[in-house]
Amino acid sequence: MILLEKSGLLPGTLIQRYKRFLVDVRLDDGCVVTAHSTNTGSMKTCWEPGDTVLLEPAANPDRKLKFTWLAVARPGGWVGVETGMPNRVVAEAARRDALPGLPGLHTVRTEVKYGAERSRIDVLALDGEGRQVFIEVKNATLKAGDWALFPDAVTERGTKHLRELQAMVEEGHRAAIAFFVHRSDVDRFDAAREIDPAYALELDRAAAKGVGVLPLAVRMVTSPGANGLWSMGWELPGLLPWVPRR
Numbered sequence: 001m002i003l004l005e006k007s008g009l010l011p012g013t014l015i016q017r018y019k020r021f022l023v024d025v026r027l028d029d030g031c032v033v034t035a036h037s038t039n040t041g042s043m044k045t046c047w048e049p050g051d052t053v054l055l056e057p058a059a060n061p062d063r064k065l066k067f068t069w070l071a072v073a074r075p076g077g078w079v080g081v082e083t084g085m086p087n088r089v090v091a092e093a094a095r096r097d098a099l100p101g102l103p104g105l106h107t108v109r110t111e112v113k114y115g116a117e118r119s120r121i122d123v124l125a126l127d128g129e130g131r132q133v134f135i136e137v138k139n140a141t142l143k144a145g146d147w148a149l150f151p152d153a154v155t156e157r158g159t160k161h162l163r164e165l166q167a168m169v170e171e172g173h174r175a176a177i178a179f180f181v182h183r184s185d186v187d188r189f190d191a192a193r194e195i196d197p198a199y200a201l202e203l204d205r206a207a208a209k210g211v212g213v214l215p216l217a218v219r220m221v222t223s224p225g226a227n228g229l230w231s232m233g234w235e236l237p238g239l240l241p242w243v244p245r246r
Contacts, residue, residue, distance in 0.1 A: 002221060002233035003092045004085070009054040009070060009230040014047060023069050025053055028228065035067035038083045042152045045143040046079050046183075047072045054222070054230055056082075071220060071232060076185025078220040079141055080234075086139045086180035087122050089234045090216070094125050094135070100239045101214040102135070102176060104128040115164035127174060134168045134175040136161050140215070141182050142192060147245050148181040148215065149192035155199055162202040162211070169210045176212030177203075181240055188243040189215030215240040 012025035015032065020040040026032050035055050039046075047053075051074065055067040070082045080086075087110065093099040094108045105125040112124045114134065123135040138158065140150040151158055165175040179189055191200035207213050219235040 001096075001098060002235055003096065003098065004089050005231060005233040006056060006070065007225075007229070007231040009056055009232060010067065011224070011228075011230055012053055012055060014049055014051045014053050014072065016049060017043070017047065022065075023053075025055060025067075025069075033067055034065060035069045036065040037069045037081065039081050039139070039141075043081065043141070044152050046074070046081060046141050054232060071222075074183070074185065076183075078184060078222060078232075080139075080182035080218065080220060081141070083139050085234065086178075086182065087137050089218075089236065090135065090137045090178050090180065091123050093236050094123055098236065099178075099214075100216060100236055101212060102127075102133065105133060115167060117160055117164055119161060119164055123178075132168075132173045134165060134173060136165060136175075136177045138177065138179050139182055140179040140189065143183060143186055144192075144245065146187050147243070148179070148183065148186040148189045148240065149195075149245070150179055150189075151192055151196055151199060154196045159196075159199050159202045162199070162206045165211045166206050166209045174212070175210075176214055177206070178214045178216055180216050180218060182218050184219060187240060189240045190243060190245040193245065213242055215242055 012027045015024040017023045054071045094105045107126040122137040125133045142149040142152040168175040193200040221233040
């Protein structure tokens with residue numbers, strides 16, 4: 001089931017990424033454009049110069065950067081690099097009662113303020129018994145062997161989110177962290193224990209306290225069109241196993 005689809009995407013060849021949020025891309029007609037990268041993190045294992053990429057034209061014609069970098073083709077398949085997409089796909093899956101690991105959700109809201117540490121929960125829903133379900137979404141793109149890992153850099157903010165999810169469970173609600181594994185060349189998941197040991201420890205603690213850990217397998221369905229433009233859709237076929245990488 002395709003949960004969200006983008007069309008009118010331009011293919012090109014990645015030249016370079018720089019200043020964290022800029023990428024130069026050579027389009028098929030030979031023109032070089034600078035596109036916006038919403039992912040300002042390390043993006044380790046996500047790209048190399050010469051990779052094929054898909055760009056989404058900006059809806060606002062007055063925007064300085066006319067394109068957004070959406071995805072990149074790696075040897076094992078596509079990698080999604082647009083960081084807003086995971087939240088949108090997970091919310092749509094919850095609305096359709098199609099979120100792996102959390103059946104029966106309804107009354108879905110997004111970006112709701114909560115917690116003692118003044119955060120916003122990515123997705124808030126009700127389950128079949130009327131309990132609140134707090135869902136934090138993380139874009140997982142780091143690859144090591146067959147593993148998808150999160151995070152790709154130390155994240156104190158992510159550790160704070162895990163503490164807040166545990167607090168929601170202690171108050172009698174349900175909570176889960178959904179790792180949106182935004183690439184198709186992995187078959188298991190774990191915390192990036194060598195990169196951020198504190199986050200890995202907090203994830204283990206959260207799971208022990210009843211926070212659901214959902215490594216979402218993500219399938220990106222691409223289709224080139226006769227006009228040279230592409231479409232891409234996102235599916236959530238199931239969960240990857242959480243296998244500690246020691």
